[in-house]
Each structure stands twice: as structure tokens, then as C-alpha cells.
Amino acid sequence: MKIAVDAMGGDYAPGVVVEGLTIALADFPDYDFVLVGHQAKLAFYLEKYGIADHPRVQVVHAETVCEMSEPSAISLRAKRNSSITVCAKLLKEKQVDAMVTPGHTGATVAATKVLVRTLPGVDRPALAASLPSQEGRFILMDAGANPDCTPVNLAQFAIMGEIYAQYLFKLDRPRVGLLSVGGEDIKGCELTKESFKLMDQLPINFVGNVEADVVFEGASDVLISDGFAGNVMLKGIEGLAKSTMFWLKRVLTKNALRLVGAMLAKNAFRELKAFGDADDVGGAPLLGINGICIIGHGSSSPKAVRNAIRVAGECVTFGLNDRIIAKINETHSTTAELEKKLAAEKQ
């Protein structure tokens, strides 16, 4: 098992990434690593964490970095030698089994789409974000890789999401829902109405339309959406979570009594904040590309980097991509036929 790790990605690179890698080296003695980044900038941290000449770490130089603030559209063209692009090349050439980056989501999606390409039979890759629900977590996908989607794209996301949930939640038949604006079958936009008919025919545990609010109460294990609505939902709840902490601080610091109360309960607020963290999952996989790629949050902790590496390795061992290819293949005729039928009905 060989995993490429983008050392330059994220807000606290490369220190946090090297620290995360150091934990992974101890925890996963069977994994080999290719650490991709600016060699001169990495040297200090490799020394600091005592892995400068580690037998299982090979350092590959990457001249540039995709800064988190950069537009993703220019990254691939302008930055052929960025750490993300170098990782994607290693994945493409099968020099590694998987790649992990806590870096620029847009740039990673662009680089892997172009260089690594999709799995046989898969039209579009999708970003599978993991979000907290009241009693566990659920997967939202596509969380932003494809702003415009077709019903077949969504049907394929459903298959990929089911298989990823089988791995992540250890469920045989995870419940797959379609993000929509009403619970009833006939509700939704043109895209979801057509997608509903396709998904209803697939050999998955399809639970129908799911509204964005009930999913936090555990209405489905996987929530399927186009990348526009999915990203709006993801960003919307991220923004609200951040503002809730802002409001909470404001109301709790209004007077001395409240301040004392807040201090007594301060561990509770720490725990509340942690609900939003994806540290245990480490990041969101980009499902459907011809390789395993885990994209961590820009603000990933060392623990998150370590867990993204764990998830990457486990996805390889689980045979995630082989399972996706097999099920996409198995359902191909159903999907194609139904698509033709729906197109004919429309005319």
C-alpha cells in the first residue's frame, strides 16, 4: 500500500501534514508514503518530527502550491507543478494506490478529473462529504464537484454513495435518499423528478425524496444531490454553525451570571463544536475517479490528516473502486433503458 500525501495543502501546511503523517507511520506499519511538497520547506518539519530519513517515506518535490484563496479554474493550467497536480500524476501513473490532500477542493477535483479520469462506466466523479446527524453521520454527495448534473449522474452517485456508506458506516443496505424540496414523490425540480424514477429502479435501498431538514434527524444514510444544491447545503450549514458559535459567545458574555455559567459548562461547548468536525473521517473522498482520492478540510488537524490516510488505505483494502465498477456495470442496462424510455416520454 503506497499513499501520496500532499504536504502543502491546507491552512497549516506543511507542519500539520507532516505531524499527521508521523502519527500514520506509527499507526499503519504496512503503509508506504510519498510526501509531495517543496523539499526545502519540508526539511525543517521532517527533522522536527524525526522522519527525515524514514525508510517508508519518499519525498517528491513540487515547486508550487495551490493557495486556498486561489480560483480553482487557473490552478491546473497555471500550476503544472503544484503539489496537488504532482499527487494526481502519481495516482494516474499507478505509482501510488491513493492520494490524500487537505488542500484546495476545486483544484483537486479539476486535477484528478483531467489527469486520473473516471472509472470505467462512471460519467462524473462526486465529492462525498460526511455530516453530523443527531445520532450519527450521513453522507452528502455531490458536495460540489459538478454544478450541473443529469439524472444518470445522480443515479450513479447513488450507487457510489451506497458502496461508500457500506464501508464507512458498516451497513449492508444503507438508506439512500434524494435531496428534494418536498417529501412526496412528485415534488422537486425537473432534475430530481427524473432522477427519482431512475433511482427507484436501482438495486439500492432507495428511501425517496428527503428534505434538507429531516436529514439531521437521520432520515437517510446517503443524501444524493447535484453539486450545486449539495454545495449550497454544505456551505449553508457550515456558515450557520460558525455564526451560531458567534451568537453563542455574544449571548453568554452579556452579563457576569451568564459568564460564570459558560465557564462552568465550557467543556460542553468544546464538545458541541466538535460535532461539526470531520476529524474522524479525515475528509471527503472524490468518488468515481480511477484511484482513491481523499480531500481533507483546509483546517485539518494532524489527527484529521492521520484519519484521511486511514480512510484512503481502508478504501483501497475494501476494494471500493472494484465494487463501484461492478455495480455500475450491473445496473448499466437498467439505467440506459430507463433513460431512453424517459427521453421518449418527454417528446
Place this chain on the structure above:
Amino acid sequence: MKIAVDAMGGDYAPGVVVEGLTIALADFPDYDFVLVGHQAKLAFYLEKYGIADHPRVQVVHAETVCEMSEPSAISLRAKRNSSITVCAKLLKEKQVDAMVTPGHTGATVAATKVLVRTLPGVDRPALAASLPSQEGRFILMDAGANPDCTPVNLAQFAIMGEIYAQYLFKLDRPRVGLLSVGGEDIKGCELTKESFKLMDQLPINFVGNVEADVVFEGASDVLISDGFAGNVMLKGIEGLAKSTMFWLKRVLTKNALRLVGAMLAKNAFRELKAFGDADDVGGAPLLGINGICIIGHGSSSPKAVRNAIRVAGECVTFGLNDRIIAKINETHSTTAELEKKLAAEKQ
């Protein structure tokens, strides 16, 4: 000024609605009311709040109710005599200047679309929800009336939203943003990319693409979206807010120390909860129909009902619809020309 009030709408009807009306009668001595609902069921509450024979309240009987749990699709056809339909009829026939319902959003949109129709020049009405930002509020529209939209629809929503924000926030030039998946101009889906070009030409204070997270930090006063993504965002943050309260309770009741802390700060949590309430605004107007229609939350309090009535009256006095007609008219040639140009470019 005459306002129709749907007495049967919402989770606590008709008691809460009659109580809200009673406050409104005292606060707005110039308003006359038509209370629409089941006469026998209303009698008790009219008696209870001492407005059984109020000179400014006329009761109009409606045999049925659209229950909140009912699919909206069947409401209009099956329920010709529901309180919502009767209100819409009164608005259509200009027997009232405005209507207020804390009832079924989908059924209200359907009934007013069909019966009251849109303003001259307006293609589609849009639901304008008001949401909290860190230092104030912002308007999200369309919050769910139109799951599928065209760029011209979104451009018209921008104009209507600007005028509503001029009234609601007392701003001369409210900042109008386009909900998208990236801040840069070129990011988004097909719909938003085309809409961006149209909105950029309008005589409004257009601030470009706005992501769903920064809007809570006050990135724009009005956030324009199709009704699918808008509803996903609205429901997503409603769901998260509810679950945050669930998680907060769970972490605060874990041990005695935290419980004491929580008790000392309990007013802070009450305040936090109130951030989400739209009680001051009373509800969301359906902008673009040929009349004023305010749709309150199903769980509206008497204060919310009273404020929905206030907003309805103020929108009439402000001349909201005349201003919308004028600006839609003024920008019609710009929009139509640009639309033609964009269509030609596509071919």
C-alpha cells in the same frame, strides 16, 4: 386598508391567529379585517378574546382547512373551500388589499398563483424568506415557490428583492447577491452563470456571486436563488438549528457542573433560540403576485401573526407592488435584449 387573515392556518390555529388579530386590532386602528375560517370553530376564540362583534372584524366562513401535513398539489383541486383558497379569492376580487396566512406555504403559493396571478410583467412569484445574519438579517429568495427557474426569473427576483429590502431594511441601495458555489464571477451552474450576466446589467446594487456561508456574515442584503437551491438552504439551516439545540441540550446535561452552568446561563440560550425566529417580520411575502400575501411560519406565535399583519399593511402603504411593476417595466427592454443576445451566443 382591509386585510384577510386565514384563521385556520398553522399548527396552533385558530387560537393563536385570533389572539394575534386581537393585538393587531389594538395596534392598528386604521385596519379592517376579514377573518376567514370555520365559523363554529372560531366562535369560542372570538368570544375568548372579546372580539366576537368587533366593528372592524368581518368573519367569512371557510368549510375546510389545508392541513400542514397535506401535499400541496392536491390542496387547490380538492379544497376549493379551504380558508387559504377563500383568502386568495378575496384578494383576487380586490375585496381586500392583502392576505395573511400562517398556513401551508405550498398551498398558498398554488392558490395565489392560479387565482390572483402575477403582476404585469412578472413571470413568476417568489417567496422572500428573512434569515438572521451576524449583525442583522438578509432576504433569501426564491425560498421555494419555483423549483425550476430561468435566468429572466432570477433577474426579476433580484428587482423584487431589492424593492422589498428597501422597505424591510430601510436601505436605499440594498446589496443584491447571487447564491452560487464560488465567489468568482465565472463559478456556478449554467443557470447562475447566465443569470449573473443579466443581473450585472440591471440598475441594482449587484454584488456578484455569494457563497452560502458568507451570507451569515452579512455579505449581501438580498440573496437570489432558484426555488430549489433556496429551499434546500432554508431547510438545511432550519434543520441544523434544531439539531444544534438538541446537541446543546445533550452536552449540557452530561454532568452536574455543566447543568449548573447551563442553569445560570439559561436566558442566554433563550436569546440564542430567538435569533432564528422571524417573529419581528411575521413571515415571508410571496412577491410578484397581484396583491400582497404574507405567509407566516406554521408555528407562528400571536406576536408573529400581529407582525405579519403589520408587514402586510406596510407593504400596501409603501406601494410595494406599484414599485415592482414600475421597475420591471423600466428594465424590461434591457432584460429582453440581453436574453436574446445570450440565446444567440449559445447557438
